[in-house]
Amino acid sequence: MNMIDNQRAKEATGHAVAARVGIGGPVGSGKTALIEALIPVLHARGVDLAVVTNDLVTKEDAERLRRSGLIDPQRVAAVEAGACPHTVIREDPTLNIAAGDELEARFPGVELILFESGGDNLASTFSLDLVDWWIFVIDVAGGDDIPRKKGPGTLRCDLLVINKQDLAPHVGVDLPRMLEEARSVRAQRPVILTDARRGDGVGDVADQIMKAVLFR
Amino acid sequence: MLLVNRVLGHRLDDGFAEQLHHLEHHGEVEWLLLPAAELARRRFRAVTSRGAEVAVALPRDEPLTDGAVLLFEPNRAIVVKVDAERWLRITPHDLATALELGYHVGNLHWRVRFAAGSIDVALEGPEEAYLARLASLGLDSRVEAHAHPADEAPC
Known part of the structure; x- marks a missing residue:
């Protein structure tokens, strides 16, 4: 493959070239846990990355990641939405774009920036002005009827992650049926089951990111 | 897989129009058909009208439009065609x-x-x-x- 080097491309063009991936989903579905699980997997694959988190009026998720020891705290930027989280990832993503640009300026070799949305509802989607590709995270404890509700987040994302698969038997969820319905409403576009806390399925999510926007 | 990291110009630009017309007559222009709603992506994979896989990774301020020329060689060109919204x-x-x-x-x-x-x-x-x-x-x-x-x- 005729592959470019990120740093050389940036020097040649003077513009940002890192891939940008969004991770959205309802409150408590496991977005931060998924990022915590993805970071070591992506690092092990040699991916130079940074993270932008979004919270309503705090920097809670950013502080959690900075304290995690998983990533250089300087590589985690926080955006305070101050309003419904989708407003800063879709209607006006300026704050997030600026946060991404600043991370790329401070870390010239960065090739992937993960943007974590604040917890939102099933209508939440990312602007493609902000990200190249995006993941929507739901969880089994939120109810196995979520795919059937056909929320825009569930339908339009590039990858749907159904997290906390280990909880299915404890919350009365028919996991195979939930997975089948999710694939059906998404016209067979990718759906991955995960248990982010134990790392199950996280490698598959990393595979999808690598293939879709890092081309390897 | 071919990696594209910049837009070379537009198919109607003086430097391209005549030669692209010539290539098209010889069946040497490949079209990258994209839905209008997808144009804002800066990084994506796509397949041309002749089945070639392309990885696009553009600078964030590089606009992608209908007619954008992504590859221009003596016997081959790749041009973006936007699917009507x-x-x-x-x-x-x-x-x-x-x-x-x-x-x-x-x-x-x-x-x-x-x-x-x-x-x-x-x-x-x-x-x-x-x-x-x-x-x-x-x-x-x-x-x-x-x-x-x-x-x-x-x-």
Whole structure:
């Protein structure tokens, strides 16, 4: 493959070239846990990355990641939405774009920036002005009827992650049926089951990111 | 897989138009067909009209448009062709339905344009999914809805 080097491309063009991936989903579905699980997997694959988190009026998720020891705290930027989280990832993503640009300026070799949305509802989607590709995270404890509700987040994302698969038997969820319905409403576009806390399925999510926007 | 990291120009530019016309006559122009709603992506994979896999990774401020030339060689060119955006024109039967429709369309964050007496919703998925949503809201019997391409939609 005729592959470019990120740093050389940036020097040649003077513009940002890192891939940008969004991770959205309802409150408590496991977005931060998924990022915590993805970071070591992506690092092990040699991916130079940074993270932008979004919270309503705090920097809670950013502080959690900075304290995690998983990533250089300087590589985690926080955006305070101050309003419904989708407003800063879709209607006006300026704050997030600026946060991404600043991370790329401070870390010239960065090739992937993960943007974590604040917890939102099933209508939440990312602007493609902000990200190249995006993941929507739901969880089994939120109810196995979520795919059937056909929320825009569930339908339009590039990858749907159904997290906390280990909880299915404890919350009365028919996991195979939930997975089948999710694939059906998404016209067979990718759906991955995960248990982010134990790392199950996280490698598959990393595979999808690598293939879709890092081309390897 | 071919990696494209910049737009070389537009197919109508002086430097390309004549030579692309020549290449096209020899079947040496490959088209990269993209949906209008996907143009904002800066990094993506796609397959050309001749089956070649392309990885696009553009600078964030590099616009991708219909007619963008991505590869230009003596015997081969790759040019972007944008699939016309489709819209669902919804016409409510009465004012009360129009108010209700407007509420739901806003709540669903559908992208819209306004027409006289109608609202046009950008189809970012199958038309059937939008019609099903209207039906689930009890609106299907109180509106007329049909899809049409972008060039018929008002700005």
